[in-house]
């Protein structure tokens with residue numbers, strides 16, 4: 493009998509993910525925002541500051557500190573690390589950071605706008621293959637792309653970088669944001685992405701606000717938001733998204749189990765197996781959770797302390813707002829909603845405020861799903877009716 | 891593969907001990923199958939892996955394991971050779987010249 497000593501498991505299916513998820517005080521995945529700076533200036537961006545912002549550059553984690561954090565993460569059994577930003581390729585030491593993380597045996601992903609890619613990056617990605625590279629596609633014409641990025645010449649740079657990646661055979665995931673400035677081109681963007689990459693194309697129509705709370709930039713983000721009605725139409729057209737939403741809706745997250753849990757702010761898995769480290773070394777339980785009570789400075793304490801001491805404190809935070817306790821906290825459609833304490837805080841300054849825009853989107857989504865259900869059951873009834881008529885016909889014939 | 895050869899783990903892979911399980915991650919494109927995969931070892935595999943230290947010959951390794959598992963040298967030898975073939979095929983090991 494042939495015996496296999498070594499088991500190969502495709503990454504997404506690896507039973508290890510289930511086994512690892514939710515281990516207290518351990519970390520499965522870490523998102524590293526290596527810079528907030530970017531060479532683009534996208535209208536919808538929640539993080540970017542100009543590429544030459546010296547103040548931001550000075551505050552960025554040094555390569556030494558990143559190495560230290562990666563070492564700590566590995567000793568907490570981390571397997572996966574995302575390098576993002578801002579634009580991570582803006583860092584002069586990007587290649588060193590990337591190779592260091594790879595040599596630690598981490599599965600490394602990179603989010604990039606592709607405009608700064610050069611041959612030396614490709615050589616490194618070929619030698620030290622990434623888990624995946626995700627490139628954002630803001631438009632497929634110069635006009636639309638640069639309407640979003642507000643950077644002349646960026647479309648050309650994007651196409652050059654993307655082609656460099658594609659020609660080298662490195663697997664690339666393409667994704668888009670559906671926003672006011674590119675909505676007219678979304679269909680072409682989808683076609684472009686499906687043609688260029690084998691992995692499924694994803695787009696996201698929901699925007700959250702800035703991490704730095706900048707008012708003017710927040711206004712820009714809000715004016716890039718599609719209306720709830722437009723989002724509902726996009727949802728319905730996107731079969732995969734629609735079925736995923738349906739599944740979510742059938743499995744509501746907001747089950748309050750005990751009286752004690754009724755006033756918890758967080759009802760998700762935040763901080764349990766994933767974290768984000770900001771460019772300044774601040775530990776966050778998830779990417780958008782920037783409330784000052786919810787961040788931990790890794791310049792002052794260790795990752796293990798953050799996970800073992802700080803995370804439980806944040807996860808235990810409660811709300812005494814009756815509005816929250818009666819609305820979002822027990823909302824049956826929270827799974828369809830972009831609302832979460834982190835996004836609420838970015839939107840209103842409070843972790844437990846309802847957000848009208850997200851609420852409208854979620855309600856329209858729920859209505860679409862309900863309508864689909866009714867259509868389905870009517871369809872079934874008609875089919876049943878046809879069947880019964882046929883049965884009767886058969887009886888008569890007999 | 892020779893029973894008196896000595897092998898070490900390649901620098902092109904990293905093994906993580908996670909929840910008591912050994913997970914092998916290919917780090918460079920020189921190793922593995924270039925597929926999007928993780929590798930894990932069963933218990934016998936684990937015993938062998940831990941002894942691939944660049945000093946212990948396969949013969950010594952098999953002797954140690956047969957004592958530990960109270961099994962015959964031949965039985966363990968068959969297992970070890972089976973595993974070694976799989977590890978070598980994926981270039982997870984390097985042979986140390988004698």
Ligand SMILES: C[S@@+](CC[C@H](N)C(=O)[O-])C[C@H]1O[C@@H](n2cnc3c(N)ncnc32)[C@H](O)[C@@H]1O
Nearest residue numbers: 536537538577578579603604605628669699700
């Ligand atoms: C901040 S960027 C960093 C990586 C890289 N610069 C890029 O553009 O892909 C990461 C992703 O967040 C998306 N994004 C930017 N602003 C957003 C917002 N306000 N809400 C949600 N996603 C946003 C970007 O479009 C991009 O796909």
Ligand code: SF4
Nearest residue numbers: 530534537540578605
């Ligand atoms: S390319 Fe990425 S980081 Fe840069 S401005 Fe656009 S979304 Fe923000």
Ligand code: SF4
Nearest residue numbers: 820823829831851854
């Ligand atoms: S914002 Fe509205 S839809 Fe969203 S969770 Fe709160 S109550 Fe529910």
